[in-house]
Amino acid sequence: MKKFKIKSFCKINLTLKILKRIKSNFHVINSLITFCNIYDIIYLFETKDKKDTIKFTGKFKKGIKEKKNTVTKLLYLLRKNGFLKKTFFKIKIKKNIPHGSGLGGGSSNAAYLLNFLNENFNLKLNKFYLHKIANQIGFDVPISLEKKNTFFNGQNSSLLRLKKKLMFNILIVYPNLFCSTKRIYNKNTIISSSKRKFNFNKYNKTKLINFLKSENNDLQKTVIKLYPKVQKVIYSIENQKGCYLARITGSGSACFGIFANRRTAIYAQKLIKMKFPKYWCVISKTI
Numbered sequence: 001m002k003k004f005k006i007k008s009f010c011k012i013n014l015t016l017k018i019l020k021r022i023k024s025n026f027h028v029i030n031s032l033i034t035f036c037n038i039y040d041i042i043y044l045f046e047t048k049d050k051k052d053t054i055k056f057t058g059k060f061k062k063g064i065k066e067k068k069n070t071v072t073k074l075l076y077l078l079r080k081n082g083f084l085k086k087t088f089f090k091i092k093i094k095k096n097i098p099h100g101s102g103l104g105g106g107s108s109n110a111a112y113l114l115n116f117l118n119e120n121f122n123l124k125l126n127k128f129y130l131h132k133i134a135n136q137i138g139f140d141v142p143i144s145l146e147k148k149n150t151f152f153n154g155q156n157s158s159l160l161r162l163k164k165k166l167m168f169n170i171l172i173v174y175p176n177l178f179c180s181t182k183r184i185y186n187k188n189t190i191i192s193s194s195k196r197k198f199n200f201n202k203y204n205k206t207k208l209i210n211f212l213k214s215e216n217n218d219l220q221k222t223v224i225k226l227y228p229k230v231q232k233v234i235y236s237i238e239n240q241k242g243c244y245l246a247r248i249t250g251s252g253s254a255c256f257g258i259f260a261n262r263r264t265a266i267y268a269q270k271l272i273k274m275k276f277p278k279y280w281c282v283i284s285k286t287i
Helices: 069-081 105-119 127-137 181-187 205-214 220-225 229-238 262-275
Strands: 004-020 027-047 053-057 090-096 148-153 158-161 167-173 243-248 255-259 280-285
Touching: 004 105, 027 105, 027 167, 027 280, 053 105, 069 090, 069 127, 069 148, 105 158, 167 229, 167 262, 181 220, 205 243, 220 229, 220 243, 229 255, 229 262, 255 262, 262 280
Parallel strands: 053 090
Antiparallel strands: 004 027, 027 090, 027 148, 148 158, 167 255, 167 280, 243 255
């Protein structure tokens, strides 16, 4: 029985602007997204059984349905389109990324598995079809197909992949709250009027930090209104020495801070762990 191991990395929305709500209750957004060296681990086994079995393990397995998730949806879509009809898997996913945190763990699982299956099981899907399948699974899945800093432009649904690495030191704090993406978007009333542009082809770290400071996450006020403890976490992060900025990622509830260097991030982590001993609090670096 063949065994494979796949790392599935988390994403962070450095900015998130809601441009408009459309009739189907979906939203048009712009977002600058980066990836961090925190990852779930997917163990994949080929099996002679005539069905797939998926099991979640790890600290953040709670609340994930084993029979209905992004991976089961991916396998269903592939077989619906004529792929892997005689190949089945036993899959074990160690969840190191909190579920319902805005860090995109589920989307990442599907994206990295799709790329792996395409490359190792001779699916021969080109970029267009990879994105087409990914889009049917979830909004963040196409973004996670490439581990590159990305600007998503919702006005034309384009992904601008940035060549430069950001090399940010990031502190992430998860306050043990599951945020439903659908609920947060439905409750949100903010439509951004910002038309500020940033040249992503020509920037340095200082210019980017200044740009990020002037931006925000339009969902943050909604998340704080529903879960006031998130504001306390953000306030605690942004008031640490060496912190450039702090906000939520995606639709929350994970909060992050960008720090001047790893030393200040480590010191901030110690203080925040003392204040919130039950919260998940980790230092990461963008990749």
